[in-house]
Amino acid sequence: MTDRMRRAVVVGNSDGIGLAFTRRLLADGWLVTGLSRRDNAIAVPTYAHHTVDVTAADYPRVLGRAIDELGGVDLCVYAAGIGEPVDPTDLDAQTRTFEVNLMGAVRTAAVVVPRMLADGDGHLIGISSLADRLISAEAPGYAGSKAGLSSYFMGLSAALRRHGVHVTTVRFGFVDTKMAKGAFRPLMIPVDRAVEVLAHCVRNRPVCVSRPRRMALLAATLAPLTHTR
Numbered sequence: 604m605t606d607r608m609r610r611a612v613v614v615g616n617s618d619g620i621g622l623a624f625t626r627r628l629l630a631d632g633w634l635v636t637g638l639s640r641r642d643n644a645i646a647v648p649t650y651a652h653h654t655v656d657v658t659a660a661d662y663p664r665v666l667g668r669a670i671d672e673l674g675g676v677d678l679c680v681y682a683a684g685i686g687e688p689v690d691p692t693d694l695d696a697q698t699r700t701f702e703v704n705l706m707g708a709v710r711t712a713a714v715v716v717p718r719m720l721a722d723g724d725g726h727l728i729g730i731s732s733l734a735d736r737l738i739s740a741e742a743p744g745y746a747g748s749k750a751g752l753s754s755y756f757m758g759l760s761a762a763l764r765r766h767g768v769h770v771t772t773v774r775f776g777f778v779d780t781k782m783a784k785g786a787f788r789p790l791m792i793p794v795d796r797a798v799e800v801l802a803h804c805v806r807n808r809p810v811c812v813s814r815p816r817r818m819a820l821l822a823a824t825l826a827p828l829t830h831t832r
């Protein structure tokens with residue numbers, strides 16, 4: 604154990620859960636670098652921001668450079684995400700949802716995991732959703748992208764654990780951010796609660812966490828019904 608500051612990268616932190624968790628990491632004494640299309644208002648010496656779109660061709664290069672400037676990465680949280688209702692006559696928004704929610708996370712792992720393997724230690728957290736087991740007629744790209752994310756990150760967890768690299772999938776129900784904009788938001792939790800869940804994950808490095816528990820139970824019960832409609 605060294606006494607250097609712990610180094611975290613948060614992808615998707617101009618708003619919502621990513622922004623709130625960035626503030627928490629800084630308060631806990633981490634050195635943090637954030638990436639998103641927009642800047643955020645954080646102005647402290649222990650924070651740096653890079654404006655980039657995770658779907659851009661040069662995103663892996665920007666992320667790699669950001670990690671080099673940080674001096675390495677102990678923790679990476681992938682919090683970037685979008686969710687759009689389907690327009691059956693124009694599936695572009697669904698395609699983009701896969702590019703941000705799934706391929707952005709896949710490309711992030713491809714940059715951070717080799718660095719963590721070289722260090723023999725590291726923790727990658729992907730923010731997924733309890734929608735990952737639902738078949739959704741309303742937002743099929745969101746449910747599908749989260750299904751891919753959960754499956755990929757849980758597989759990576761199994762592949763990497765023996766090498767000292769931990770991967771956590773966090774499956775949230777509704778969290779009170781601008782993303783949860785629909786009228787139906789049962790058992791929604793405040794952002795502060797989501798931040799506590801992530802802080803617990805940083806301490807304990809679990810494979811998968813589903814919160815809130817009652818919503819996870821509800822989603823697991825309802826999921827088979829969505830498979831047959």
Ligand SMILES: NC(=O)c1ccc[n+]([C@@H]2O[C@H](COP(=O)([O-])OP(=O)(O)OC[C@H]3O[C@@H](n4cnc5c(N)ncnc54)[C@H](OP(=O)(O)O)[C@@H]3O)[C@@H](O)[C@H]2O)c1
Nearest residue numbers: 615616617618619620640641656657683684777778780783
């Ligand atoms: N809120 C919920 O109810 C809920 C439930 C389950 C899971 N989640 C998941 O939690 C994560 C965070 O969501 P949130 O509720 O905090 O949403 P949010 O408030 O809308 O924040 C989303 C973040 O993702 C970033 N982002 C979006 N597209 C991006 C892109 N192309 N490139 C880089 N960054 C991008 C946004 O920054 P820019 O716009 O500046 O790029 C923003 O900082 C998402 O993966 C979401 O699916 C949310």
